[in-house]
Amino acid sequence: QKEVEQNSGPLSVPEGAIASLNCTYSDRGSQSFFWYRQYSGKSPELIMSIYSNGDKEDGRFTAQLNKASQYVSLLIRDSQPSDSATYLCAADSSNTGKLIFGQGTTLQVKP
Amino acid sequence: DGGITQSPKYLFRKEGQNVTLSCEQNLNHDAMYWYRQDPGQGLRLIYYSQIVNDFQKGDIAEGYSVSREKKESFPLTVTSAQKNPTAFYLCASISRSYEQYFGPGTRLTVT
Numbered sequence: 001q002k003e004v005e006q007n008s009g010p011l012s013v014p015e016g017a018i019a020s021l022n023c024t025y026s027d028r029g030s031q032s033f034f035w036y037r038q039y040s041g042k043s044p045e046l047i048m049s050i051y052s053n054g055d056k057e058d059g060r061f062t063a064q065l066n067k068a069s070q071y072v073s074l075l076i077r078d079s080q081p082s083d084s085a086t087y088l089c090a091a092d093s094s095n096t097g098k099l100i101f102g103q104g105t106t107l108q109v110k111p
Numbered sequence: 112d113g114g115i116t117q118s119p120k121y122l123f124r125k126e127g128q129n130v131t132l133s134c135e136q137n138l139n140h141d142a143m144y145w146y147r148q149d150p151g152q153g154l155r156l157i158y159y160s161q162i163v164n165d166f167q168k169g170d171i172a173e174g175y176s177v178s179r180e181k182k183e184s185f186p187l188t189v190t191s192a193q194k195n196p197t198a199f200y201l202c203a204s205i206s207r208s209y210e211q212y213f214g215p216g217t218r219l220t221v222t
Contacts, residue, residue, distance in 0.1 A: 032209040043155075043201055043213040051208075088153070092209050097142050098163055098169075101151040101213055 002027040004091050006102035011092045014110050017075040021105050023089030026070070030091040030100075033065055038086045038104065048074060079109040114138065115214035117141030117202050122219045124196075131185045132217045143185040144203040144211065147171065154201065160185055189219065196221045 003026045013019045025033075032051050036044035048063040048070070050056045056063045062075040072091070076083055086104040092099055115136045118125045136143065145157040146169075156169030160179040174193025179185055189196045202214040 034210065036213075040117065043216045046210055049208070049210050081132060085125065090211070097205055098144075098156065099205075099209075101154045 001085075002093055002100050004089055004102040006087075006089050006105045008103055008105060010106040010108050012108045012110060013079050015078050015079060015081060017109075019079045019083065019107055019109070021074040021076075021089075021107065023072045023074075023102055024070055025072065025089075025091040025100070026068065027091060027094060027100070029094035031094075032092040033063070033072045034090040034099065035061075035063060035072075036088040036101075037083075037108065038088060040085075044088055049082050076107075081109050081111050083107060083111050084109045115202060115204055115212060116202075117214035117217050119217060120215065122217055124219070125222055127191045128221075129188055129190050130196075130219065130221075132189065132200055132202075132219070134185045134187065134193070134214060135183055136185075136202075136204045136205055136214075137147050137183060138206070138212065139182075140204035140206060140212075142205045143179070144205070145169075145175070145177065145185070145187045146201045146203065148201060150198045157187065189221075 005024045035048040038044040050063040050065045060077045063075045088104045089102040090099040118133045126184045143162045144159040146154040158177040160166035198200045200217045203211045
């Protein structure tokens with residue numbers, strides 16, 4: 001069974017701090033990795049995609065991928081209360097077009 | 112504006128009735144997906160379609176049916192055989208780089 005694992009949290013950080021969200025995956029054939037943000041009652045919104053080892057930065061967000069360790073992370077710098085949401089990690093299932101989603105980590109940013 | 116639309120946003124039905132959820136996309140994506148999300152749970156794949164007139168079962172297809180007669184449309188029918196149909200239903204389509212985009216969702220309540 002191919003899996004994506006995330007700590008469900010909640011992860012609580014003070015406003016202005018760095019939030020670090022982590023994810024591991026079991027399918028060594030996965031090539032594409034994604035982070036989604038989901039506010040309560042809303043649908044998931046794609047915020048980052050990463051395909052190769054290393055870091056990828058977009059504004060306050062940095063995604064990190066380590067295929068050898070089968071590990072993906074998302075860093076949110078200068079966290080804001082508006083970042084409070086559930087963050088879903090997803091990995092493609094060996095380029096089938098199907099994504100496998102983790103259960104999500106709830107982030108709380110306290111003013 | 113390119114995107115995915117789902118209708119209705121909220122749907123209430125009596126037990127024993129079939130109900131069809133609409134999903135339309137104008138992103139020119141080939142593949143489309145249906146997920147179900149229960150409170151506090153991750154996303155579970157119901158059905159997916161990679162081309163017109165073809166679709167495959169996901170992890171929880173029992174009690175559901177789909178059709179894909181047009182590239183833009185992928186309706187989901189929740190039949191009376193689905194034992195626990197109350198959930199948040201999400202439709203998505205995928206780009207060539209495997210980025211999956213979601214519609215706003217339909218919240219179905221069956222009593």
